[in-house]
Amino acid sequence: QVLLVQSAAEVKNPGASVKVSCKAPANTFTIYAMHWVRQAPGQRLEWMGWIFPGTGKIQYSQKFQGRVTITADTFASTVYMELTSLRSEDTAVFYCATGANYYYDSWGQGTLVTVSS
C-alpha cells in the first residue's frame, strides 16, 4: 500500500473545468498505474481512466472521453485529472487509486467537486 494525497475540495460553476491532483510516493510513481474513479452523491463508483506514468500510456472510459484529461508530472510524483464542461451531474467525490496488480490496494482520501451556480 502507498499513501496517496489528493487536492482540496473545489466549487465550480457549470461550464467550468476542474483539475484534481493526486500525489504519490516518488519511489513507486513510475511502477504503478494510477486510476481515477468518480462517485456522485449516493451513487456507485465509476471508473474514469488511468495513466501509467512509467510509459505515459493513458486510457479513458468512453463515458468521459473528450471531457477528461489525465496527466502525470514525474518530477512532482503527481497525477492530475482535469474534467471540462462541468455540469451539475458532475458533482461528486473523485478518487485516485492504484495497485500493483489488477485491483486497488491504495486510495486517495477523495476530492469533492461541487458544480453549482
Place this chain on the structure above:
Amino acid sequence: QSALTQPASVSESPGQSITISCTGTSSDVGAYNYVSWYQQYPGKAPKVIIFDVTSRPSGVSNRFSGSKSGNTASLTISGLQVEDEAHYYCFSYTSSSAPWVFGGGTKLTVL
C-alpha cells in the same frame, strides 16, 4: 460499458451468512480472474477485501470469501457483524474499450 449487476440491497441478522452476487458477461467477469471486491463506509474511500476472485489481502477477516462461476462472481460474508454494514462493490477487468468496470454496488444491512 455497463456496470456489473449487483443487488441494490441485502440484509441479514448478525451471526448469519450472506452472499452478494456480481453478474457480468463473457467479456469481463467470465473472461478474467481479475474480480475484486471493495467495502465502503459512508464518507470513506473504498477498501479492497477480495482480489483476483478469491484472494484476501492481509489484515482482512477470513469471514470474507470470494468465488466465481461463469459470468457471476460472489462475495460471501460469514458470521455477520454489525460493523459489516456498508456498501460493497465488485470490480472487474474487461476486454471492452474501457478496460475496467465497477458493479452497481450493494448496501448490506445487518439487523
